[in-house]
Amino acid sequence: MNTTxxxxxxxxxxxxREADAFNIRIDGKCAERKESPxxxxxxxxxxxxxxxHVKEDTKLAFVHIPVIITxxxxxxxxxxxxxxxxxxxxxxxxxxxxxxxxxxxxxxDGIHRFFLGENAKVKYIEKxxxxxxxDGKKILNPTTEIYMExxxxxxxxxxxxxxxxxxxxVTKATLDKNCxxxxxxxxxxxxxxxxxxxFLVEINGDNASTHVTSRSVATEESYQEFxxxxxxxxxxxxxxxxxxxxxxxxxxxxxxxxxxxNIDANLIHEAAIGKIAGEQLLKLMSLGLSEKEAExxxxxxxxx
Amino acid sequence: xxxxxxxxxxxxxxxxxxxxNLTLEDEKFYCxxxxxGSGKSTLAKIMAGIEKPDSGQILLNGVDITEKSIDERANxxxxxxxxxxxxxxxxxxYDLLKFATKKEINKKEACEYLSKVGLCAxxxxxxxxxxxxSGGELKxxxxxxxxxxxxxxxxxxxxxxxxxxxxxxxxxxxxxxLEANYKGVTFVISHQERILDIADEIILLKQxxxxxxxxxxxxxxxxLESSKCCKKVKE
Numbered sequence: 001m002n003t004t005x006x007x008x009x010x011x012x013x014x015x016x017r018e019a020d021a022f023n024i025r026i027d028g029k030c031a032e033r034k035e036s037p038x039x040x041x042x043x044x045x046x047x048x049x050x051x052x053h054v055k056e057d058t059k060l061a062f063v064h065i066p067v068i069i070t071x072x073x074x075x076x077x078x079x080x081x082x083x084x085x086x087x088x089x090x091x092x093x094x095x096x097x098x099x100x101x102x103x104x105x106x107x108x109d110g111i112h113r114f115f116l117g118e119n120a121k122v123k124y125i126e127k128x129x130x131x132x133x134x135d136g137k138k139i140l141n142p143t144t145e146i147y148m149e150x151x152x153x154x155x156x157x158x159x160x161x162x163x164x165x166x167x168x169x170v171t172k173a174t175l176d177k178n179c180x181x182x183x184x185x186x187x188x189x190x191x192x193x194x195x196x197x198x199f200l201v202e203i204n205g206d207n208a209s210t211h212v213t214s215r216s217v218a219t220e221e222s223y224q225e226f227x228x229x230x231x232x233x234x235x236x237x238x239x240x241x242x243x244x245x246x247x248x249x250x251x252x253x254x255x256x257x258x259x260x261x262n263i264d265a266n267l268i269h270e271a272a273i274g275k276i277a278g279e280q281l282l283k284l285m286s287l288g289l290s291e292k293e294a295e296x297x298x299x300x301x302x303x304x
Numbered sequence: 305x306x307x308x309x310x311x312x313x314x315x316x317x318x319x320x321x322x323x324x325n326l327t328l329e330d331e332k333f334y335c336x337x338x339x340x341g342s343g344k345s346t347l348a349k350i351m352a353g354i355e356k357p358d359s360g361q362i363l364l365n366g367v368d369i370t371e372k373s374i375d376e377r378a379n380x381x382x383x384x385x386x387x388x389x390x391x392x393x394x395x396x397x398y399d400l401l402k403f404a405t406k407k408e409i410n411k412k413e414a415c416e417y418l419s420k421v422g423l424c425a426x427x428x429x430x431x432x433x434x435x436x437x438s439g440g441e442l443k444x445x446x447x448x449x450x451x452x453x454x455x456x457x458x459x460x461x462x463x464x465x466x467x468x469x470x471x472x473x474x475x476x477x478x479x480x481x482l483e484a485n486y487k488g489v490t491f492v493i494s495h496q497e498r499i500l501d502i503a504d505e506i507i508l509l510k511q512x513x514x515x516x517x518x519x520x521x522x523x524x525x526x527x528l529e530s531s532k533c534c535k536k537v538k539e
Contacts, residue, residue, distance in 0.1 A: 215393070243393060282354060283390040287403045287449060288378040297403065301394035 003099050003131075004068050010129045011095030012066045019093070022064040023050055025078065027071045038088075039063055049079035049111075056117070058088035067096040072136050073104030079111045086117035086149075095127040098138040098164070107139040114145065116152040124156045130163030137165040146173035146181065150205060153180040160195065161188045161303065169197040177205030177234070185214045186303045189222035189250070199228040203236040203265070212240045217299055218250030229257040232265025244273035245302060247295075305329050306351065306382075306457045306489055311360035313346055313512075320346045321357070322512040328457070333483040333490040335503035343512040344493045345387060348461045351491070352384035353377040365456065381488070383455030387462045389446040392433045397445055400433055404452040417448045420481075422474035440471030447478060456488040464496045472496070 001009075004026060008016050016022065017032075021039035024032040028048070035041050038058040042051045054061055069076055084090055100106045116122060130138035146154060160167060173181055187195050201210050210230065218224045230238045244252035258267040276298050284294035311324040320343045328334055336344050349355040351362065353374040362370045369377055378384075401414040415425030421444040431437065433445065443463060450458055463479070464472050476498050482490050483502045492499060500506055506523045508515045516523060 277390075279386075279390045280392055282374065283386065284403060285374040286352060286354075286378050286384045286386075287400070287453065288375055288406055289403060290375050294375075297399075298392065298395070301392060301396075301399060304394045 003070055007068045007070075007097030007099055007129065007131070008066055010131075011068075011097045011127045012064050012093050016064055016066060019062040019064040021052075021061065022066075023052075025065075025067045025076075027069060027074060028076045036061065039090075044079060044081075047079050048077060049081070052080065052082045052092075054082070054084045054088050054090045056085040056087060058085075058090065061088070061090045063090060063092045065092065065094045067094075067108055067110065069096070069098045069100075069106050069108055072100050072102030072106055072134060075105075075107040075109070077109045077111070079113075081113045082115065082122075084114065084116045084120040084122055084152075087119045088117070089121040091123045091125070093125045093127075095125075095129070096140055096142075097129045097131070098140070100130070100132040100134045100136045100138050102134040103136050105137040105139055107137075107141070109141040109143070111143045112145070114147065114154065116146070116148045116154060118149045118151055120149070120152045122152075122154040124154065126156070126158045128158075128160040128164050128167070130165070138163060139166045140164050141168045143170045144172070146171070148173065148175045148179040148181065150176045151178045152176075153182075155182045156184070158183075158185045159303075160186070162190055162193075164195070165191075165193050167195045169195070170200075171198070172200045173202070173210070175201070175203045175205060175208040175210065175236075177207055179205060179208040181210040183210070183212045185212075186216075187214075187224060188217040188219070188299070188303060189224055190219045191222060192220075193222040194224070195222075196225040197227070199230070199240075201229075201238065202231045202233065203238060204233045206235040206264075208234065209237040210239075212238075214242045215302055216243070216252055217245045217247065217303060218252050219247040221249045223251045223253075225253045225255070226271075227255040227257075228269070230259070230267055230269075232258075232260045232262055232267050234262050235264035236262070236266070238265075238267045240267075240269045242269075242271040242273075243302070244271075245299065246273065246275050305365055307363040308347075308351070309361040309363070311347070311350060311357045311362070313343070313350065313355065313357050319512050321350070324360070324512075324514060326507065326514065326517075328489045328491060330456070330488055331486070332504045333479075333486075333502060334492070334505050334507060335500050336491065336493045336507045336509060337495060337500060338509035338515075342509045344509055345461055347509070348384070348459050348491070348493055351457070351459055352382055354384070378453070378455075381456035383450040383453045383458045385446045385450045385458075385460040385463060387465055387493075389442040390433075391435060391437075391442070394432060396430055396432050398429045400445065400449050401429075401452050404449040417452045418445070420451055421445070421448045421478050423448070440467040443467050444471065444475070444478075447475070451482075454488075458482070458486070458488060458490050460490075460492045462493050462495075464494060464499065476502075
């Protein structure tokens, strides 16, 4: 298997070309594309990127949009817009794999915007992966903007496990009435990697809710930063959870901000950062796991 | 069989365990009881390797395990149920049972272990071992992980602590079954009369010393009447 196929498998899985529609971008250019009667993919004219249109009342569609970078020194900026029309249900798997064997930095900045129509339902999965032993950094800076019309729902799952040297992940969302937004983020950093994430969620409609969970593991000399800002402008519910595990000289900083601007807004923030609890290690060791196996099992479970 | 020889343990100038000598035989159900602070949990932790004695020796089926670590002892056949079960984030009941059995058991097998402790297995097997589970549920899952290991010495530290009466009825059934069928040593720390009732032998610990040790027929009445701890039992 060549490097590109390996990276594709890492970020999207083996069935990358089995989706209803897909767009594979390699080293800044569209390499392969497939559309379906319900999903149209159009190349943007004014800037780099695509528009993905999911037709009204689509029962369930799978869309894959992986990005692969193997060219050292390349900075690939891409603007992808997703228009999910009303009553449609779609699962989108995106992801970026960078392989850098050389000295120059490789960077991918993906700016994704989601426009959800009424009653639309989206599951968005994004996985970031870096490989290659070159000195050049592997940098990923994804920005996600989510605009939700009434009764729509979105679940966003993002995973970044090792390999990415520097990342700034920004997620912004506005929710109208009865909308639900669930975000699960998992990040593991090692060596001298840095990962920063920022969430800005504005809840403007009654009975809308959001649940943001961030689980981070910072090992060796890596650094992570979690910032969240949830604004409740209506009768709404928000729960932000930031859990961090530290190993060796890893550092995690959490900056929570919740702002209730309505008497019926109910906003909660929880943050807990620390090393693996000794009692957890003892329990797993009492089941026969060595200290190292117990530690790995706890981290694997935490990031599952 | 597990033997404890001259076990001593002192912390902050206080003798927690004072020259403990004990031989526990296979196929027997032992109950360790005594007042709070008498050293019961410390004794159990020393057997499991969570605490190291200042002096003395522990033999498991004739092999000296005094210097062995927790995981080495676990792999040699010691099972330990914590008094306060540990919570995790992300680790499921199924994961714990797989760790316990050290093999890729399927969900049906995992469910069998949960059914043994009176849990409606399908509802629990995929749940995370976290704060969403009640004290009684966690306690039964804890016991299931020990039973799943089929250890040669099964140690339970106050299985009744922190659970409601309803859950306790179920637990009592679990221990009755262990008493009837289990081939190894069962060692339960308890204050509960109904668990003392099941025991083949009761060991009474006070201020770090074994005060008396013997068959339940000979001991139960005297324990219930004489010692402080037994006020708790009567309640």
